[in-house]
Amino acid sequence: DENEIDGLKDLLYGRDGSISSNACLKGQWGSQVKIHRLLLESRFRTRKKEEADLFFVPAYVKCVRMLGGLNDKEINQTYVKVLSQMPYFRRSGGRDHIFVFPSGAGAHLFRSWATYINRSIILTPEGDRTDKKDTSAFNTWKDIIIPGNVDDGMTKTGATVFQPLPLSKRKYLANYLGRAQKKVGRLKLIELAKQYPDKVCFPSLPECVPVILSDQVELPFQNVIDYTEISIKWPSTSIGPELLDYLASIPDEVIEQIIGRGRQVRCLWVYAPDSEPCSTMRALMWELQRKVRQFHQSAETFWLHNGSVVNRNLVEFAKWKPTMPLP
Structure with missing residues (x-):
């Protein structure tokens, strides 16, 4: 309360x-x-x-x-x-x-x-x-x-107004979601997009394979999700034409499989x-x-023979009153 x-x-x-x-x-x-x-x-x-x-x-x-x-x-x-x-x-x-x-x-x-x-x-x-x-x-x-x-409008389930294009009809190989913020890897990616404008676009597409370019990133629910099944993580030190070549080499059927597995766990990003x-x-x-x-204790928590929890002055837990010293 x-x-x-x-x-x-x-x-x-x-x-x-x-x-x-x-x-x-x-x-x-x-x-x-x-x-x-x-x-x-x-x-x-x-x-x-x-x-x-x-x-x-x-x-x-x-x-x-x-x-x-x-x-x-x-x-x-x-x-x-x-x-x-x-x-x-x-x-x-x-x-x-x-x-x-x-x-x-x-x-x-x-x-x-x-x-x-x-x-x-x-x-x-x-x-x-x-x-x-x-x-x-x-x-x-x-x-x-x-x-x-x-x-919330981006995470609603059910019918959508726009359906994702089939892979065979997509014009761009990749799109970028993020900001430059003077990060070397991100700036290299933006420069790469300028060199290959027909390969990289920046507006967000409905469905794709996430390519993670942050080496230190921590991802949600790693005890639940195997990210090798739904994404690619690429070294930020190797952002260049080799990245585009690698992405272009992945067969469409493999990309479809990865996207399909991603659909199954997409709901975990919805605050419902x-x-x-x-x-x-x-x-x-x-x-x-x-x-x-099962058990709770701190440097300011003690317990007696009868299982009662007390503080340093042997006051029972139920009688602890603010303001209390913090552990």
């Missing part, structure tokens, strides 16, 4: 509450809102904390920051304030708490993340990004890569309820289920 913890609303709507969740629903940031809304309606949700295996901490801080609702210092202070009011966070050291950071900045949006939520489960679409820090906040052993948010047979939330629940612990 956003009213239960002092400061949580600031992380959702800004210091004066002027930022609406709908304003944060657009673009890449939208995943933080969609996951929150879908969890509120999830069949796995419980309102009894003692029954919960995992705890979701809602926050729209990327959007709130970009829209001027909080600055970096305020975000940091507010996160610490919120966490200090959560007894279950202290009980486990945050190991059973889930945070969403929906951009390349990742958990670095919370400057003190490494101190306070370094044990928590972080959901992020870009595990290879560091936001100009020394290291990425993504940890492959505990965190989960989620699909980046796209407009976990009640759907295939959706982002369905895959996310499967991943989260693997992270459920």
Whole structure:
């Protein structure tokens, strides 16, 4: 409940509450809102904390920051304030708490993340990004890569107005989706497109084989999807005519097979309820289920002969009151 913890609303709507969740629903940031809304309606949700295996901490801080609702210092202070009011966070050291950071900045949006939520489960679409820090906040052993948010109109199922062209009738060998951003590999690809305008186009096509050109990329749901079945990953150091030659050498029937396998898992990129047979939330629940612990403890958690959990002052867990020292 956003009213239960002092400061949580600031992380959702800004210091004066002027930022609406709908304003944060657009673009890449939208995943933080969609996951929150879908969890509120999830069949796995419980309102009894003692029954919960995992705890979701809602926050729209990327959007709130970009829209001027909080600055970096305020975000940091507010996160610490919120966490200090959560007894279950202290009980486990945050190991059973889930945070969403929906951009390349990742958990670095919370400057003190490494101190306070370094044990928590972080959901992020870009595990290879560091936001100009020394290291990425993504940890492959505990965190989960989620699909980046796209407009709902692009992920609707059912009949479509435009059907993809058969491979034999397609004019271009490849199209580019991304931005240059002064990255050497991307700039080389753009230069390649200028040299071979009949081979590379930039508008997005309905169906194709993804060719991944980011060496450090982390991909969504790697415990669920075998990406060798649905995509190609090519070294960024070898972007040149040899890439086009390689792509052109792949027989159409092989491309059709790869595209067909991609169709089967495309639904995992759709932010739909976990009640759907295939959706982002369905895959996310499967991943989260693997992270459920039978036992919880932290440096500030102790237990006695009768199984009761106590703090350093031997106060029973049920009587822990905010503000609590953070583990």
